[in-house]
Amino acid sequence: MTEKRRSDILILGIETSCDETSAAVLKNGTDLLSHIIASQIATHQKYGGVVPEVASREHILHFREVVGQALKEAGVDFQDLAAVAVTNGPGLVGSLLVGVAGAKALAYAAGIPLIGINHLEGHIYANFLMHPELEFPFLALLVSGGHTHLVYFRGHGDFDVLGHTRDDAAGEAFDKIARALGLGYPGGPQIQKAAEHGDAFAFELPRAMLEPGSLDFSFSGMKSAVLNTMNSTRMKGIELSVPDVAASFQQSVIDVLVRKALLAQQNTGAQTVLLAGGVAANALLRRNLAERLEERGVKLLYPPPMLCTDNGAMIATAGYYHYLDRDFAPLTLNAVPGLGLV
């Protein structure tokens, strides 16, 4: 049993936007009492990627157990909670709806406030869990399977999106190349592993920077370049080195991410940069970006790998700050698959 006082603020965070059913109980914004993640990776592996209807079916099968386990491990009852925070977008609509409907019912039955959290904000707020002393303003580079965003934060809920991807997200590009290389799903970790023994400069690949000064991203051209290189190598009868392709592609994506982040840092003068999202777990990205920022005396923060992928702890963390602002959602809260950062 965890010691709790009446003044403690306990938030139950729920995340079901894609292929993880997750719930966490967070005390006072920093003390993670429990964190349960039921991953569906094994279920989707045979399809080579996340199948929305299959994901929704998995969520409803595991939702109750995941929530129950989170409360049990935290040693708390629903009556001890201050609020329920849930991802209501962006994501797969069927998956989001399981979490939203479930969270609404939990909050309503417990008679406590409901908080709707933007999944992207959740990813960024995973950093607050590790670094509650984190000060504004800061720059966040959010890189995941569905999103690539550069966001400048002045305060809680006060931010500007400086740039985002115009086509594929970085993680999506990793997934597609991983599939083409026969590395399987999810692509990011597979590419990183294959790249370990590869030559990052074996293939010359473009670094799409778009028009001068742009902070937007475009990865589809880079992805096509890799696929073309793979084809022409095979046509010439040369055996393709999977590690070399993986390493070259990984390096090209990371170079673009690092250059754009540096440009945004220079433009904003932010003295802290955060990494967030599934691709933030990429070791090379962390190392390359940290080195370049260090030259400028700028701090780089990122969450541990477990908090980079989709999880309930980051939703509980974002929920905590919304709770302090009394920013609650009505019972009409709906899932918004295309919810943006505004």
Add this chain to the structure above:
Amino acid sequence: MKFLTIDTTTKVTALALAEAGSVVAEGFLHTRKTHSERLLPMLDQLLTAADWKLKELGFIGVVRGPGSFTGIRIGLATAQGMAQVLNLPLVGVLSLDALAWAGWGRSELIVPLLDARKHEWYTAAYRFDDMTQRPERVLPPQASAPAEWVLRLADMGERILFVGDAVTPYEDYLHQALGDRLVILPEYVRLPRGAYTVQAVWQKWLADPQGERVEPYYIRKSEAEVNWERKFGGKQDD
């Protein structure tokens, strides 16, 4: 024993508060808004209007399918979430079993038709039993193509009463196929209603007053599963 029932398996959001087999309050919404937006606000209004508190409930009944996949999950997630907090038993019933109560006391074969998309119906057949005073299943739940199903029903040589949300779009078709053997009730009787769910749920509770782990009942596998099995073989049933 007070209970609540939830049915979001069709485009109708059907809620009811009941005490034993009697309906105390009923909610019926057949609008464009999503279940997700209107379900809990409607429940909140019903409870307030009936002057009931959630903590007075003895159990929660929920329709677990077949019907809209998303609708099934919204209803179940909602029922399950409330049951979890309030520590209440759950009772799950089928949409078709609940709809069969629309044919209470009738002598015809009772056939619920629910829109299953892809030009199919979720359906089954029932007969009202004078002894038990309830509709008893004669043909099991299935997803069926209209032509196939109508042929099978016609073979039974009886008058047939159709209920459910797929009756309206197929009314002409049914007329042509079955002629004067067809019986269609007015829409306000044949669409899903909280009152029907209450009957199905209450009967089930009487038979086994414990509750259960309720899982969705889709009838159909997901398209991805079907395609995968077609490609790589694998078990046909679960």
